[in-house]
Amino acid sequence: MALSLSGDDEEYDSESEQRAANRPKPPKMAGTTSAVKLPSNRSSSGARRRRTRCRKCEACLRTECGECHFCKDMKKFGGPGRMKQSCIMRQCIAPVLPHTAVCVVCKEAGKEDTLEEEEDKFNFMLMECSICNEIVHPNCLKVSDASGVVNDELPNCWECPKCNHAGKSGKQKRGPGFKYASNLPGSLLREQKPAKEEGDSAKRRPDRDETPRFRPEDPLHRQPPLLSPCSLPRPRPEDKLRKKRKLFDDDDDDAEEDLGPRKKERSDDPYFSKFLRQIKKEEDDEDVYEEESERGREPHFRAGVERRGRFGDLGEEGEEKDLKSELLNPCIKTPVGDSDQSHCSSPQAGPSSEGGSETQEKGPRPKARRKRRLPNRELSRELSKALNQEIQKTEDCLANENRQPLKVEPESENEEPKRLFRNGSDLGDQRSHLKTKEMNGTPWELRHFYPSQITPLGFNRSTPTNRPPPPHSPPKCVQMERHVIRPPPISPPPDRLPLKDGKTHTIQREVWMKIFGNLSHQELCVCMRVCKTWNRWCCDKRLWMKIDLNRCTSITPLMLSGIIRRQPVSLDLSWTNISKKQLSWLINRLPGLRVLRLSGCSWAAVSALCTSSCPLLRMLDVQWVEGLKDAQMRDLLSPPTDNRPGQLDNRCKLRNVEDLRLAGLDITDTSLRLISRHMPYLSSLDLSYCNHINDQSVNLLTAAGTTTRDSLTEINLSVCNRVTDHSLNFFKRCGSICQIDLRFCKQVTRTACERFIAEMSVSVPFRLKEEKLLQKSS
């Protein structure tokens, strides 16, 4: 077999062949060293060589989390050890060829380390073809006119000139980092269907167009109320949409605007412009930079993201859409291409392999080029690539050293996918759509006002149908679920900004950080596009303590990865269509999360909290969650069901919650009992619009022996129509209560409030801040 590995491979290879032909797998064959089975889709000459950890990337340097599925399986963590998989947090980002790999031609190992010139390095490094699996030194190939296509995603991986020239279509080869894809919300594995791999791009393109992944009506159906219960009316998404969308367009027409901020800075401000030019890497790779930036404008963001970003101070709005996308997707705008860093790391997650074939040679010399084609078969693929691109480029690239002296070239197909999402109609009739959602004559938009903002009349959500339609669970949305999202980076950024001349900028990182700290998220996103160093700096989690995706109608994998990358303390996913898998995945990777807002999401999604542990969570907002009733509250509050030895944790998963928002839920005293029992630190409780809440409920919360009696400082019972004056008596026993909101409680009278104030005045002075809104004075 054309395998460039150590001698013993021959046998196993033939064995593999046999196996492949004789499936199902025969029972253990004694005496043979059956090994790597060939992929069933194998259409080419060699068995694929297993890759191994790079041992350098952040993932490799991590220790096992001890909590993931695979860790729990490990013997060292008390598991049976059957799964034999690496910790999810340790999935190598840049799996390398094993040391034993040698060139199929000269039988020697990679020699790039012995060389200085970038080009030599490339010519003497081992490259494994993702199609025929041959491992060769590019220099050992005699193919003259064709060049190989380097797979950005994996070190030492390309489509060799032979295969490339023969027009074979490649399969995406991924390393270990991808192998658990099938176990994660973002599986990529399933995409590698052999049957689908074949076929030319010409065929695929229409294919894709026929099945747009983004259906115009989807976001409409899922449109949450325009007013959140706790805020002023927000501008309608469509108001800004046109403009914002345009920011993301990368059509030629729009390119100028698209590049907007950066270009402007560079041209308008001579100083800044000069400065930027000094930054190492940018100047030499101007084209690359541009291109990467363009490329970075990933199409899917144009799709679902409803641009109502509230990142940073969004008073100025305008570009929230851009912002939100960028925020979560900063790295893909990262300029790369610098020969000393970018490639490097190997798994440059660039768009890779399969897909179209219209790449063009730029120059004669580089023997290989980076593949720039966007896959045009499935959106999921685009997304996958974009994701990997993002992650790998910005994070890991910086960490590794492989070098590939390749040139980047423009890629026309890049623009392709975008069209899918630019259908201006997608959000076009939101307005009319919303109108159809009016209930009981109350405009949709008004349904979620807080009492102070609405007329409570007719606002009694007494039946489930009166509930604001929360988003349905996300449609079976391939693009959202097929992603490998890697753990957040830990590597410290450089202390100083490297400049082109080899020196570094005089201002230290911490000073820059202070400056960045004064910028809005929107501005940060712009800064992220300046250079890799800024990109990393601006991603510092201190700058992203709070991430707000409220009402973002489509949570994409890129967003998820962006979130993980920033490790926010506070995350607002209200009124989004996040799925259970996504949420679960997120929570498990946000160990420092303190504030989680999920209002208006579906119970299907929120139920992710049942299986995930977030011990640090202090604030949980699940108001208006569709389907969240007593039974679900029990699931939410009860200890994990996994009681295998070593997994036992009888404590409530939400035991540290201090602020709980339950507005608009059909919960009864049953839930309140659980809350009282399981949330000893509960200080603020929002039960507004809960129609089952009555005096007895208040009695429960304030009864002797309950922790809530002493811990509660704020309670919101507004628009709870079963609550009467009598409840006020119960509140007298609350030691710490500071605010009682009884606004729009039909059965609560002002007189009773005044009486309460009078009676309490002896010990704790209260006042009426508003009608039926009692607040402790001073």
Added chain:
DNA sequence: TGCAACGTTCGG
């Protein structure tokens, strides 16, 4: 030699 874990198969 033993451990970690890759990549595939298989069962639900």
Added chain:
DNA sequence: CCGAACGTTGCA
């Protein structure tokens, strides 16, 4: 289709 299982590889 998904995830558990496991044979075998790669390396210290």
